[in-house]
Amino acid sequence: MSGAEVTRAGLRGERPGSEALFGNGMNGGPGGGPDGGPAGGRRRGAREAEFTSYYGRPVLKVPHWAATDIAGYLFLGGLAGAGSVLAAGAELTGRRGTARAMKLSSLGAVSLSAAALIHDLGRPERFLNMLRVFKPTSPMSIGSWLLVGYGPLAGAAAAADVTGRFPRAGRAAACGAAVFGPAVAAYTGVLIADTAVPAWHEGHRELPYLFTGSAAAAAAGMALLTGPLPENRPARRAAVLGTAAELAAMHALRRRTGMIAETYRQGTAGRLLRAAEVLGTAGAAGAALLSGRSRRAATLSGAALLAASVCTRFGLFHAGLASARDPKYTVEPQRSRPGGVGRTG
Amino acid sequence: MTTHEPHLLHGPEPDVADAGHPRPPERVGFFTDTSVCIGCKACEVACKEWNAVPEDGLDLTGMSYDNTGALGASSWRHVAFIEQDKPLGGQQTQPELRWLMASDVCKHCTHAACLDVCPTGSLFRTEFGTVVVQEDICNGCGYCVPACPYGVIEQREGDGRAWKCTLCYDRLGAGQEPACAKACPTESIQFGPLDDLREKAAARVEQLHATGVPDARLYGEDPADGVGGAGALFLLLDEPEVYGLPPDPVVTTRDLPAMWRHAGVAAAALLTGLAAVFAGGRR
Ligand code: SF4
Numbered sequence: 001m002s003g004a005e006v007t008r009a010g011l012r013g014e015r016p017g018s019e020a021l022f023g024n025g026m027n028g029g030p031g032g033g034p035d036g037g038p039a040g041g042r043r044r045g046a047r048e049a050e051f052t053s054y055y056g057r058p059v060l061k062v063p064h065w066a067a068t069d070i071a072g073y074l075f076l077g078g079l080a081g082a083g084s085v086l087a088a089g090a091e092l093t094g095r096r097g098t099a100r101a102m103k104l105s106s107l108g109a110v111s112l113s114a115a116a117l118i119h120d121l122g123r124p125e126r127f128l129n130m131l132r133v134f135k136p137t138s139p140m141s142i143g144s145w146l147l148v149g150y151g152p153l154a155g156a157a158a159a160a161d162v163t164g165r166f167p168r169a170g171r172a173a174a175c176g177a178a179v180f181g182p183a184v185a186a187y188t189g190v191l192i193a194d195t196a197v198p199a200w201h202e203g204h205r206e207l208p209y210l211f212t213g214s215a216a217a218a219a220a221g222m223a224l225l226t227g228p229l230p231e232n233r234p235a236r237r238a239a240v241l242g243t244a245a246e247l248a249a250m251h252a253l254r255r256r257t258g259m260i261a262e263t264y265r266q267g268t269a270g271r272l273l274r275a276a277e278v279l280g281t282a283g284a285a286g287a288a289l290l291s292g293r294s295r296r297a298a299t300l301s302g303a304a305l306l307a308a309s310v311c312t313r314f315g316l317f318h319a320g321l322a323s324a325r326d327p328k329y330t331v332e333p334q335r336s337r338p339g340g341v342g343r344t345g
Numbered sequence: 346m347t348t349h350e351p352h353l354l355h356g357p358e359p360d361v362a363d364a365g366h367p368r369p370p371e372r373v374g375f376f377t378d379t380s381v382c383i384g385c386k387a388c389e390v391a392c393k394e395w396n397a398v399p400e401d402g403l404d405l406t407g408m409s410y411d412n413t414g415a416l417g418a419s420s421w422r423h424v425a426f427i428e429q430d431k432p433l434g435g436q437q438t439q440p441e442l443r444w445l446m447a448s449d450v451c452k453h454c455t456h457a458a459c460l461d462v463c464p465t466g467s468l469f470r471t472e473f474g475t476v477v478v479q480e481d482i483c484n485g486c487g488y489c490v491p492a493c494p495y496g497v498i499e500q501r502e503g504d505g506r507a508w509k510c511t512l513c514y515d516r517l518g519a520g521q522e523p524a525c526a527k528a529c530p531t532e533s534i535q536f537g538p539l540d541d542l543r544e545k546a547a548a549r550v551e552q553l554h555a556t557g558v559p560d561a562r563l564y565g566e567d568p569a570d571g572v573g574g575a576g577a578l579f580l581l582l583d584e585p586e587v588y589g590l591p592p593d594p595v596v597t598t599r600d601l602p603a604m605w606r607h608a609g610v611a612a613a614a615l616l617t618g619l620a621a622v623f624a625g626g627r628r
Pocket residue numbers: 451452453454457458459460476492493494495496497498509
């Protein structure tokens with residue numbers, strides 16, 4: 001076969017293992033060329049019909065992240081960030097009650113979100129390693145630095161308001177937090193999109209808008225829930241605006257992601273995202289129509305909006321896990337990508 | 346395959362190690378020729394021994410002879426076994442059967458998503474062009490895990506940090522080849538300068554085509570692919586997904602500039618939108 005001979009002098013003409021031969025052509029048989037013998041033709045036919053995988057195992061590694069930590073982090077970051085904008089707006093337009101409530105809410109949310117992030121580290125005691133480098137290719141690095149900039153501002157704004165000391169500095173801090181806040185809310189979209197997880201990565205255009213919309217709705221909900229009734233007109237408008245943006249972005253996301261959009265509809269993710277839509281729509285309608293006059297309506301609408309935002313974040317989180325777990329969401333879009341590999345062989 | 350302008354985040358990249366390494370040695374890698382793999386798992390064992398990788402479960406998976414399952418925190422080489430009712434080469438017997446075996450490993454991507462997204466700088470590019478985790482810096486954020494388009498890197502249970510193949514960084518430093526390549530009895534795993542391996546791989550696939558194995562194809566050899574070409578090439582006998590490999594992986598950070606742009610617009614819209622709701626009189 002390989003032409004090797006055992007002679008008195010030892011083995012002659014042997015072939016290194018890496019050149020071992022097999023196949024139709026090696027015995028001078030007919031052989032199927034590279035352009036497809038019988039085997040090739042059959043394989044193509046069979047392959048078109050069914051999707052193949054390695055024993056149904058995922059191609060990707062499903063992240064080890066805990067839903068409460070990471071989806072919770074996405075929600076809290078949005079609530080804090082958008083809340084700071086509402087706080088500054090309320091402060092500058094003399095809505096003192098809302099301003100204080102939102103400053104406290106943002107401080108609480110950003111503290112909890114940082115705690116969630118640290119809790120989820122495999123080595124929490126090494127959190128400070130996040131600040132070893134500043135790395136624009138790592139959304140998590142950028143996010144850590146954003147939190148380092150934003151957190152103290154949110155804290156100073158709340159502290160100045162509650163203690164009544166350093167009012168000027170407090171106002172400056174509130175305005176600073178309002179500038180950093182939207183970045184905190186928007187970057188979380190990039191955080192999950194910058195992965196190989198199909199339901200997250202393929203939504204990389206829509207996720208930042210989806211998340212800022214959801215953040216605006218959550219902050220509006222918090223303002224309705226905690227702010228005095230006579231001050232809540234901006235919050236009612238923000239509720240409508242945020243929910244509308246979120247619904248529009250979700251619609252675009254579903255349309256653009258093709259077969260991956262299944263993961264937004266099915267299972268836990270599907271239930272959560274449907275709940276988010278219902279709660280968000282109800283909350284926004286309640287905010288727009290009833291919450292100007294009724295305390296109870298404002299409270300209920302606010303709670304619904306907050307719950308909607310929680311459902312959105314957890315829903316997208318679970319959709320990502322589901323899309324990573326099933327190899328078909330990795331393989332099929334790569335196969336059908338325009339300019340991609342197609343079916344070779 | 347579409348061609349792109351030279352770019353730091355995707356596309357061909359002639360000098361991977363030029364980031365921070367003055368006068369680096371030649372880029373090295375693996376060529377894993379699965380057509381001569383006999384499924385002995387010597388690579389798995391040698392890797393475990395040399396790198397002191399802990400035990401990763403003693404389960405029977407029912408997946409042919411594969412009881413490792415997949416690459417992971419404590420499996421840096423993984424031999425896949427695939428049983429198919431297709432003929433192998435010139436086989437004449439009934440039923441037709443072929444048994445594919447392939448030793449998988451970290452691809453040491455030219456554009457490595459794991460490295461790009463690591464927030465601590467724990468993952469880095471060595472002077473050999475390989476991708477290595479520094480375990481004293483990794484804080485276990487787990488971001489590299491879903492970033493890898495091949496599902497290679499993983500956090501270790503109970504340890505929290507991320508682990509993967511180092512391409513035997515310590516052995517390379519001492520002028521030795523990696524433990525798996527050293528142990529492979531059939532030269533299915535070949536180690537060397539990446540340019541040489543690409544040539545060898547092209548010659549081998551041609552040889553197999555000529556002897557009537559039209560299924561033979563290369564995987565990861567194209568510098569214009571979604572990860573800028575892998576540092577570990579493969580010769581496969583079926584579609585990549587049959588072996589659990591993604592058919593056309595793309596480094597996620599290729600789209601990162603677009604993501605930051607959209608995030609910037611979204612943040613600006615949030616700020617102006619929420620400023621606008623305060624317009625008009627007080628009520
Ligand atoms: S295969 Fe995955 S773990 Fe290995 S270098 Fe590429 S991205 Fe990183």
